[in-house]
Amino acid sequence: MENVTSLVRPNIASLKPYSSARSEFTGENKILLDANENPFELWEMEKINRYPDPLQTNVKQIIAQIKGIKPEQLFIGNGSDEAVDLIIRCFCEPASDRIAIFEPTYGMYSVCATINNIGVEKYLLKDDFCIDADSFLNRVTKDVKVVFICNPNNPTGNSQKFGVIEQILSEINGLVVVDEAYIDFCSDKSVVSLVNRYPNLIVLQTFSKAWGLAGARIGLAIANRQIISILNRVKFPYNIGKPSLQILKNSLSNKALMEKFIAQITGERQNLYEQLKQFSFITMVYPSEANFLLVKTTNAQKIYTYLLDKNIVVRNRSHEPLCSNCLRITVGTPAENQILIETLKKLNL
Template sequence: MFDLQHILRENIKNLVPYSSARDEFKGDASVYLDANENSFGSPLNTNYNRYPDPMQFKVKQRLSEIKGVPPRNIFVGNGSDEAIDILFRAFCRPGLDNVITVPPTYGMYEVSANINDIEVRKVRLTADYQLNIEGIAEAIDDNTKIIFICSPNNPTGNSINRTDIETILANFNGLVVIDEAYINYSRQKTFIQELTEYSNLVVLHTLSKAWGLAGLRLGMAFASEEIIEVFNKVKPPYNVNEASQQLALEALQNIEQINDWIRLTVSEREKLSSDLRNLEIVQKIYPSDANFILVKTFDAKGIYDHLVSKGIIVRDRSKVELCEGSLRITIGTPEENQSLINNLKTFSVQK
């Protein structure tokens, strides 16, 4: 059975979190002399002279309305990367514990593990980019604290079999982190609705992809109230700035615009995949539930260099295991996608 206290680091159990001025007083007042702020204002003629809400209550309230999850089950951070880092710092003992990743996958799990001196045990996906359940089971020991699963996966684009994820959730006594950065483009439903069923589940979302707010650096973690309390205990006091909170609230009112963009992106994904299949330089188009496609080619480096010379930048993933010879291509606007195809045809003619 999953026991949060069993996997939580002892120093985190005993940690007394920093108490900020905005934690100690909540409400409205006419004179604020408690936080050593600049009382004369800001050169920007805004309220940026005041510290932001440390718990981002208004943002969480709006996210709660959209996601159908109570605010107490939501952590808002400086990108999903902050949530990933907190998971290591709260639950993994440096030099002792380990986590499992399933490459090819998002590289920040391993980078954050290395920063925190945590062993990474890699269990490669199968040839069709699905979980190796037996391999994962063999890699688990008493010091395995977290399993990271990205679905839809980056860089492959496919969704991970839901039954396989549920098998791991039901049988692993540590945390299972499902990174759903690209879930808005997927046919598969989110695992957020399973939070009440699995106490060891953490789901990561972001406003960087479908919501078009990559420059704001806002990510979310959804988990049990007890796990979210740990996140809030460990995070810096003002981890999300006031400008990001205000702009996020404004953006979160525009759901119809986002849904229109999602529909257009999915439509363009199918059209671009079809157009690419007709090119002689393309070997395979991998199935995608994301806003990008992984394309296996006969000359990944040559095609990449050719596109760079035309001012078109894609991602060369040919050195990533199980992605040999492949380019990762983000779905652009219809005009950008057509420009890509036109320039790939030029490369094909030259070769």
């Protein structure tokens, strides 16, 4: 066989993978303000020698009580990305069905769809980054099986109105996935309470952000028991390692600590919001209900490169629709945020 790449499925050969800023640099001692993690280290890994419970029964009971749902309405995945992929694989027929997204938004929806040879219908958010539900519902095609709504939205930081989400849930002939990765920073905006009312609703949440467990890779899907049963049928048997489950149980037993960090992060977000507005090369700091800020600048690439040279990693989102010359900056520790501001003060632009 001279060229093994000829065996690759065409949609995989042409796939543009999800890009992480961590792949764009090497070295240690970086200030990492690019991936929307919790900057505070909370737990230590524990050694383990046996396979974990494939359905995570015990920890599901704890989570279900916190979320106000039944354990059978809960799927635990290797990050919420696993749930995104499983939803598309389970409910979309390759080469015929499609998903719908509202741009700009989280990139993995399109990546997972493309990997599974599923088309992507893209609908632009309004200038205020809100969904135009009437326009969407008038234009969406019958081939759309799954609609993804990131709420609060990444990279814009804003949330959508309950009424808009309910309108789409009521009128769309398919599943609606509301990705609440950042919901702990604005918990009153969660739509988990709608799961029992709308059988086509799937809510995604994660422990990677507010809970500070990005390295443990634990995400949730909350839906009716029929959907959860299908996801469990397709997932890998031991998709969550026992060390990660132990770390999760430790975290769940200390919810007060998580709430303390949320308060600190949201306070730092406001401080960072005010300080970033002082710079002449920053023309807009968008309001945020997440743990990051979207910042419009006069030259995003130059600022991004300058900060990277100073060991500060942010995300350049300029290639996203409606995000020309925009950087996304994760809220770091007080010390990290201050270093960012002091570094920007030395930028001549």
